[in-house]
Amino acid sequence: MTVTDSPFLKACRREPVPHTPVWFMRQAGRSLPEYRKAREGIAMLDSCTRPELVTEITLQPVRRHGVDAAILFSDIVVPLKAIGVDLDIKPGVGPVIAEPIRTRADLARLRPLDPADVSYVAEAVRGTVAELGDVPLIGFAGAPFTLASYLVEGGPSRNHEHTKAMMYGAPELWAELVDRLAGIAAAFLSVQIESGVSAVQLFDSWAGALAPADYRRAVLPASAKVFSAVAHHGVPRIHFGVGTGELLGLLGEAGADVVGVDWRVPLDEAARRVGPGKALQGNLDPAVLFAPTAAVQEQADEVLAAARDLPGHVFNLGHGVLPDTDPDALTRLVAHVHERTAG
């Protein structure tokens, strides 16, 4: 087997697979004891700049769970930090921006990303790909809306008040903000692709806070710019946001080859919303992993049943692995999906 023939990439291309491929959002980090050990005493954003550490953390879930793809250990704010935005990731909080972006003058702080700004990411990708052998590596970036929300709010936000105030009240400023962020996200993905990742995922973590009309008008053009900028590389492009049931068609329309689905919409219904010509990724509720094994398997089987007629299905959770998840439950789940779908 080569990377190109791996079940994960075949499923992304909607080709027949020997078994349904599995990976988990947030599989690298969080719930693994070997991750906490590797990170000991190293701040999150520092760890992203150390290629050997990134490789080690990226490989950990592949070794432990036997997942069908690795995802680079990094963070969506890495390229913002790299262009000089004063930010930090606070444990238990998330990214915190020293000076929020609220005015046209503030935009000057968002210069384009130069590949040299993130040379450590390129190095980490090259080193990780070399170690992974025939297991594909997924690169990623934050989508313009989600990055904008962090920058405008100054940190994680439940309601995105300031972001929406700008989006509704200063539409031209907003459009320029997300356009700049699209350029940064595209450049960040290109660095990863040129260094060897086999697929990319655009995380629009907060897009589910938007009504479809607003997403279409104020967000989709910027996300489409990201996807179109990396289209010529020919690697599968995955698009995901939690709580985006109403937006699934638009997430595909933005240019994705694979649409990620959270657990609120069954995959057969998701396929109807996304339309033909796309693979789907998902969608077991991550909270299900706190139930006994038999219940986890029953719920996983329901996901597989709903995915039966899809042309391409990548099994994943409907959102990231929750921090207190038992790693053994993930390992058992990978084996279960492989076994159920083999042949």
Add this chain to the structure above:
Amino acid sequence: MTVTDSPFLKACRREPVPHTPVWFMRQAGRSLPEYRKAREGIAMLDSCTRPELVTEITLQPVRRHGVDAAILFSDIVVPLKAIGVDLDIKPGVGPVIAEPIRTRADLARLRPLDPADVSYVAEAVRGTVAELGDVPLIGFAGAPFTLASYLVEGGPSRNHEHTKAMMYGAPELWAELVDRLAGIAAAFLSVQIESGVSAVQLFDSWAGALAPADYRRAVLPASAKVFSAVAHHGVPRIHFGVGTGELLGLLGEAGADVVGVDWRVPLDEAARRVGPGKALQGNLDPAVLFAPTAAVQEQADEVLAAARDLPGHVFNLGHGVLPDTDPDALTRLVAHVHERTAG
């Protein structure tokens, strides 16, 4: 005009209205300076037990904004506290339960609610109704799933891990838990109706965390029990949860006369999902109120346009008023909706 002929109750009954009625979830409390003044030095749960204070806080938004309905100032955990569950509402956090409910033995702590346990609520309703004149008063309760989540998690939870672990892993225990909570919610609503409220709303704040199949199997029967227990009173029953786009049909099916819709689903699409014979309530994004007035009005007009062909529409936000909302923006919004729909 009498209360019965009020625009709010007419809209709930899908009768013609002189103008679209407006009220706001969380209109009492939070954003109003006169509320913060009235509450000064009084803990949240204590304030709910003082009838005169409850009346004052309930009336404040009616006086200030000219809304078409009042909602009783209270909290969904009041009946749990009243039957002796050791809990408190921590400012900036929410309800915190001293000993979470996780086992069959724990269920013993959930005895049925006796009207005498909440006599202060009955007194508050009577006093408030007397003051309100022809403005209807809405009573409310927390739905079984949402109450269960607080009890099982021990407080507010983003992911409801323990709740779902019980739901999937111990379905009989779960069914008994939500059944007991249904009895408590129904009794709490009955006390309010018998004391004079003109409508009731069941808040299933966290139901949006559930996939439709799980909601139908593990939650809907309990919520349906609440609605059916109060049906004979003949007051309109409203059902709402945020992020419930996938569940709108089921929220109606549970027995509601009016289904509340958050801002992610346009009201015309929501009407298709809910089906005939129900009124809708909603659904302006509460974050829009942080934008300039012209943008707020434009978004409100879009809500009204989507509601044009509905047989019954109660204008509301798609979720509660956000704490930092400018009260004047709410007052202007009420006037705008009244003016746009008058005639």
